[in-house]
Amino acid sequence: MTLVSETAKSASATGIQSGFHLLRKLTPLAGILAFLLAWQFFVVFWQVPAYLLPTPTQIGQVFIDEFPELLRHGWVTVYEMIAGYALAVAVAIPLAIAITSSRRFNEFVMPTMLFFQIVPKVAIAPLFLVWFGVGATPKILVAFLISFFPIVIDAAVGLRSMSPEMGDLARSMGASRLQIFTQFRLPTSLPYLFSGLKVAATLAIAGTVVGEFVGADKGLGYLLLVTNSNMQTALMFATILALTIIGFVFYYIVELLESFLIPWHVTHRVQETATM
Known part of the structure; x- marks a missing residue:
């Protein structure tokens, strides 16, 4: 009887935990549904023109009906976004290593970086259009400029975050500069680096759309301009929805890569503990 009772209690506790876990997963979805229902009620009740x-x-119906058109323009935007983001990563990480390795180089290059960060990208995009035409290059460069700065700054902060005591301990054990970098500085910097990568992932899509606003003949940014000029409001919202989906997917791909590379970090351990 005691064994049966304990088994029943364990099964009941497992069921309660599963219910709480499912409820936690569904809470964000419930918030989105509540917002959409409020939106639907407001438009219908006040008879707002479409x-x-x-x-x-x-909007959902238009999204389904125009999905082939959205997909055709969406692939262009995704390509430009990924290319600009990859270029930002390829430039920012070596630059962060350089500016954390040499104080003189840091003082030399930082004012130029701040200049390009402060200048509005909308003001630079027309210059790219003049120099490179209406192809993909101007959009890639705008996405690069917008997503570059968070990566290089967070990577530099991470590379400087190793404590002096850890460096002294590594040197006392005979570690070379390369070993100190690969086995101590780089792993310590990864949480900071991925923080910058996730911020840049959300900015890259915005930079691509800005570039397409300035001059393009395809892409979701171009489609936004066309639908705005033609007063196709439902298709405009469907295009915004497509951009949002792309941004969400890209962000969570970077987050998934983070959880794969640094599962030991406190943020992932806290998430695992919360789901238990």
């Missing part, structure tokens, strides 16, 4: 604010159901 050209001003369509309902979520109308």
Whole structure:
């Protein structure tokens, strides 16, 4: 009887934990559904014209009907976004290593970096259009400029985060500069680096759209301009939805890579503990 009772209690506790886990997973979805229902009710109750604010159901229907068109333009935007982001990573990480290795180089290059970060990218995009035409290159460069700065700054902070005591301990054990970098400085910097990579992932899509706003003949940014000029509000919202989906997917791909490379970091251990 005691064994049966304990088994029943264990099964009941497992079921309760599973219920709480499912509830925690569904909470964000419930918030989104509540927002969409409020939006639908507001538009229907106040009889807002569709050209001003369509309902979520109308936007969803247009998204399904125009999916091939959205997909055709979406691939262009995704290519430009990934290319600009990859270029930012390829330039920012070596530059962060250089500026953390030499104080003189840091003082030499930092004012130029701040200049390009402060200058509005919308002001630079027309120059790229003049220099490189309406192809993919201007959009890639704008995405690069917007996503570059968070990566290099967070990577530099991470590379400087190793304590002096850890460096002294490594040198006392005979570690070379390369070994100190690969086995101590680089692993310590990864949480900071991925923080910058995730911020840059959300900015890369915005930079691509800015570049397409300035001059393009394809892409979701171009489609936004066309739908705006034609007063196709539902298709405009569907395009924004497509951009949002792309941004979400890209962000969570970077986060998945982070959890794979640094599962030991406190943020992932806290998430695992919370789901238990």
